Amino acid sequence: MAVKKSVGSLKEADLKGKRVFVRVDLNVPLDDNFNITDDTRIRAAVPTIKYLMQNGARVILASHLGRPKGLVHPKVQLKPFVPRLSELLGIEVKMANDSIGPEVENLVAELPEGGVVLLENVRFYKEEEKNDLEFAKKLASLADLYVNDAFGTAHRAHASTEGVAKVLKPAVAGFLMQKELDYLVGAVSNPQKPFAAIVGGSKVSSKIGVIESLLEKVDVLLLGGGMIFTFYKAQGYAVGSSLVKEDKLDLATSLMEKAKTKGVSLLLPTDVVIADKFAANANSKIVPASEIPDGWMGLDFGPDAIKSFGSALDTTKTIIWNGPMGVFEFDKFAAGTEAIAKKLAELSGKGVTTIIGGGDSVAAVEKVGLAEKMSHISTGGGASLELLEGKPLPGVLALDDA
Numbered sequence: 001m002a003v004k005k006s007v008g009s010l011k012e013a014d015l016k017g018k019r020v021f022v023r024v025d026l027n028v029p030l031d032d033n034f035n036i037t038d039d040t041r042i043r044a045a046v047p048t049i050k051y052l053m054q055n056g057a058r059v060i061l062a063s064h065l066g067r068p069k070g071l072v073h074p075k076v077q078l079k080p081f082v083p084r085l086s087e088l089l090g091i092e093v094k095m096a097n098d099s100i101g102p103e104v105e106n107l108v109a110e111l112p113e114g115g116v117v118l119l120e121n122v123r124f125y126k127e128e129e130k131n132d133l134e135f136a137k138k139l140a141s142l143a144d145l146y147v148n149d150a151f152g153t154a155h156r157a158h159a160s161t162e163g164v165a166k167v168l169k170p171a172v173a174g175f176l177m178q179k180e181l182d183y184l185v186g187a188v189s190n191p192q193k194p195f196a197a198i199v200g201g202s203k204v205s206s207k208i209g210v211i212e213s214l215l216e217k218v219d220v221l222l223l224g225g226g227m228i229f230t231f232y233k234a235q236g237y238a239v240g241s242s243l244v245k246e247d248k249l250d251l252a253t254s255l256m257e258k259a260k261t262k263g264v265s266l267l268l269p270t271d272v273v274i275a276d277k278f279a280a281n282a283n284s285k286i287v288p289a290s291e292i293p294d295g296w297m298g299l300d301f302g303p304d305a306i307k308s309f310g311s312a313l314d315t316t317k318t319i320i321w322n323g324p325m326g327v328f329e330f331d332k333f334a335a336g337t338e339a340i341a342k343k344l345a346e347l348s349g350k351g352v353t354t355i356i357g358g359g360d361s362v363a364a365v366e367k368v369g370l371a372e373k374m375s376h377i378s379t380g381g382g383a384s385l386e387l388l389e390g391k392p393l394p395g396v397l398a399l400d401d402a
């Protein structure tokens with residue numbers, strides 16, 4: 001099935017007095033004191049919410065945060081977002097203690113036109129990720145209309161992204177969703193070549209699968225972040241206590257073989273920055289990729305890799321980047337990520353199309369002040385990679401046709 005781009009528009013919807021269920025992606029980085037460290041995704045959701053408010057809708061916001069796996073987890077409650085959302089929207093956003101049930105229904109019933117309520121993390125219910133129909137119906141019963149503006153979660157077929165869109169009609173795209181599709185479908189379905197993808201981050205299990213299809217599309221594939229140690233181990237390297245997905249070792253081997261057969265230049269860092277613990281103040285040193293001692297873990301790549309990755313990118317015309325190259329949140333392990341951000345900013349200036357996707361990748365680029373230099377900052381990492389694969393996104397497919 002082809003990627004779908006033409007979806008029903010919010011502009012055609014009758015909104016006055018209507019209860020509108022808006023799925024947004026507020027899955028942004030927070031520090032240990034619940035301070036939002038990058039609010040790009042929150043700001044990106046604002047135009048749709050403001051439009052709904054200005055047109056007299058009663059707005060019900062739903063999002064996930066983290067991966068609480070169906071359990072109520074205080075660390076990923078949505079309460080910390082209320083002040084920032086209220087500030088951005090210029091009203092007092094109400095917080096619900098749940099995402100379904102009588103208390104939520106009462107809050108929604110009391111909402112004035114132009115009012116906004118934020119539901120609690122939908123992933124506190126295991127039914128969310130299971131895309132349970134009964135749960136989707138409960139969410140749907142809160143509203144008269146569904147808007148999906150959560151591009152970052154559009155690759156997930158979950159109750160609040162896909163299930164609810166099937167039972168609550170009309171179901172249309174928000175402005176952010178539309179903007180992302182307009183840009184990305186064009187840019188990635190027909191990219192200017194040579195085309196490079198850079199994949200890092202920590203979601204190894206979900207992103208390693210994407211690599212297989214990326215090998216059909218790209219000329220250059222650079223791997224970094226937590227992704228690389230599974231590849232090293234598959235080659236017999238010692239990886240110490242680095243992040244490794246044991247069940248993906250065979251896949252890593254077959255991906256390296258496939259890259260060779262396809263003539264794709266697949267590069268892994270040749271040196272890494274290792275740490276004796278996962279902490280900002282860890283002891284660190286640079287070692288060859290094949291020599292990570294026991295008890296040490298790789299948290300960034302080293303200066304040789306910075307050079308070789310830079311040269312590999314020099315001749316490309318389109319670059320998509322998802323996933324930081326190291327634990328950039330700790331200054332000691334941020335050099336690889338910063339070097340890639342700087343390289344992409346430099347290449348953007350020379351006419352190369354540079355697309356950055358993903359909550360943490362965007363946070364990393366924001367941290368070094370280079371977001372403005374990129375061609376497109378996408379709020380979706382996994383979602384933009386899956387679009388690039390040519391996969392239809394369930395959260396988009398479920399929306400009404402244009």
Ligand SMILES: Nc1ncnc2c1ncn2[C@@H]1O[C@H](COP(=O)(O)OP(=O)(O)O)[C@@H](O)[C@H]1O
Nearest residue numbers: 201202203225226299326327358359360361381
């Ligand atoms: N070598 C590594 N080991 C463990 N975690 C890493 C490593 N490199 C990067 N990370 C972590 O990956 C996280 C981001 O991963 P991910 O969610 O996949 O990216 P995105 O949100 O951009 O899609 C960051 O918090 C970063 O600290």
Ligand SMILES: O=C(OP(=O)(O)O)[C@H](O)COP(=O)(O)O
Nearest residue numbers: 027152153358359380381382383
């Ligand atoms: O942060 C997200 O994806 P991303 O890290 O791939 O950009 C989305 O909020 C989806 O989260 P999930 O990967 O836990 O389903």
